[in-house]
Amino acid sequence: MKVYISADIEGITGTTVWSETELSAPDYAQFQKQMTKEVLAAIEGAFAGGATEILLKDAHDSGRNILIENMPENVKIIRGWTQEPMCMVAGLDSSFDRAIFIGYHSEGGSEKNPLAHTLSLLADIKINGEYASEFLINTYAAALHDVPVAFVSGDQALTEHIARYNDQIFTFATKEGVGHATINVSPQTTLKKTKYLVEQSMKIDRTKLQIELPKHFTVEIIYKDHIKAYRNSFYPGATFKPHNTVQFETTEYFEVLRLLQFLT
Template sequence: MKVYISADIEGTCGIVDWEETNLHDPQATYHKEQMTKEVNAACLGANDLGCEDIFVKDAHGSARSINPSMLPENTRILRGWARNPHMMMAGIDEGFDASMFIGYHSAASEDGNPLAHTMNSVEYDYIKLNGMILSEFIMNAYTSIYYGIPVAFLSGDEMLCENAKKIFPNIVTVAVSKGIGNGSVSIHPNLAVKRINEGVKEALSGDLSRHMIKLPEKFEIEIKFRNHFKAYRASFYPGVEKLDSQTIKFVTNDYYEFLRMFLFI
């Protein structure tokens, strides 16, 4: 078995403030370690089922938050940013048997996490796909499906986990926190690690095809920028329509073309 893991930090257990996510902030030291522990728990769960190869994308901030020495020896980790349309899914291809997502969070404009955002915490009021608020999880999970890879597991905040099941009914999820206003209630970090390990084993057991879904036939993307001039600039990308001073629209039948557009705007 060959597994792909994309890991973020704003959906890890206990995190609640932006300072705790910054690479060089002293407050971030603990949370980077917790992020690493949660990714490690997922890796160990996969290895308990005989996984031979695990590819980890450190997908937060500078992409240098995970301590590779704390992961099993059969892991490969992509640190830093490739700067290609796969973004938080860089390194993915058709050769994986399943994908998993650790430490993910609710989308921009949602209240499931005090750190809720989509791809950039200061650029967008929201991103919608076919009328649905788009989270980083759905964006990246669709990338997995695009390459024929089942989406097996997700950990993060409670709202994200609930929303994920509306799109991926058979996905196994572990909610480690619940946002309340600008705060968050989290389970014990050790319990989060334990539940992620157990959840991954459940997710990767049996027929992995149960985690596959069919992508929509058409992708209508709406992006509302916080700054009007960002929407103006984006409107010059081929196929982009400016709806109002802050909002653009892009329609495609090929999901990769959406990813390409998003990279360049």
């Protein structure tokens, strides 16, 4: 069984301020280690649940966060960015049985994680009228290849967001955001729960985990800067909505991914 893992950092245990997520910042090393540990716990759980091969995407910022010296055999890791529209799930295709997202976070526009955003700090994104999370964008991308997402770890609000789409997906809340603070579980609890829940998620019928792609997509990219919105509205098929929004409509989800690749 082939399993795909995409890992971010803003939803791992403890991260609260941006300096804890930035490669060159002095606060970063502790949380780089925790991110790596949480990924390794997911890998252990996946293998215990029957995985035979894993592809791991380091999907935060530079794409060079996970410490690779302890990666097990039968795990390959994508570091850096391929620059293709699949973005945080680059390399995922129909050969995979299921996907796992580690350290994900609430969508841009949410007050439930001080690090909440969607792809960019310069804009928020809506799909079909709802603020879109990176979970949703990447789950829809996986659905293009009929690959379901089995497990997601991240903040409490994200787990509630996921349940609205499919409450069969296994989730674990590492933290809860309150204003500019986070209330976190023990890092050891996260590691134990991640390993256990990932293992269980490997055993559930994958059809129960599927999220169906909508038939039509209306995408709104809401920029902080109205000038950037006006400029980006010249993307083919896009329109400008005063005062700071680009709108785009399509029936093809890959075109949504292409749009996000160029405009966020």
